[in-house]
Amino acid sequence: MSADNNLRLETILVMTSARRSRLKRSTRNKVSAFVLPKPPPFVQRIDYTELQASTLSTGRVYDTPAGGFASITTLLGKTQDPEKAQALAQWREAVGAEQAQETLDESSEYGTLVHDTMEAYLRHEAIDASKLHPLAKRAVKELCQLLKGRFEQTWALEVPLYSPTLRIAGRTDVVGVWQGKPVILDYKTARTPKKREDITDYFVQLLFYALAHNEVYGTNIRHGVIAMAVMTGEPQVFEVDLWDLELWQKFEDKLVSFHGEYFDD
16 A cells, blocks of 8 residues: 555544544533432422312312312412503513413423423432423523522422411422521523512412411421523522511412402302
8 A cells, every 4th residue: 555545544544533532522512411410318208188179260279178279379360460460461462462372382381391300300300301492401400500509408399288277279399498498499480580579479479388388287487499490591599588577468468358359258
């Protein structure tokens, strides 16, 4: 074989080796691109009573050992700030009914993907990243990094809760321990970043879950966390003192209004 041929052969071998090396690095990058931190330990402390729910003309109702109770989400929907309801109606009108519904469906699908994947993560289950939308994949990875070192222990997931005193029921995402404190944690999703004043109803929802948990299961949960995945930005974590008097007053006002107008018995 001539010197020129030897040189060409060596060049081909070097290039082939380089391509293989790049391919291996690329494959490793794709595999490691969705590596999540180790989830916190799962320690089941309480045996929860499972609740069945149905949707009626008045909203979602749970069948509890103490009777049929409306859901906390129904309460919040019925007592929504009129300004928020008006803003939503104006947005629908501005973009058109079809576009509005398409946007809402997209947001709902995104929210379901994030919620289900976070639940699988905290259950220590395998996650098939190939089935996730890129936005949901990014959101889950960033949320897990935010929770790392702060959310320390999972007690239960998808927890059914009810309060015989308040006559309300619902299902929270997570009960566990946050930096040494027992906590109610809910996942939320949004298209754009939120301010604390934008999500007051989320804090009211957490307050109800804590009160119901404390009443039925004898705990003393006073801390709440909203972990929010944002489609167009970085994820957000909102912590809230559930024993804040202003928050209690907001919940009381909504509770009295709801029971008086919709479920007065």
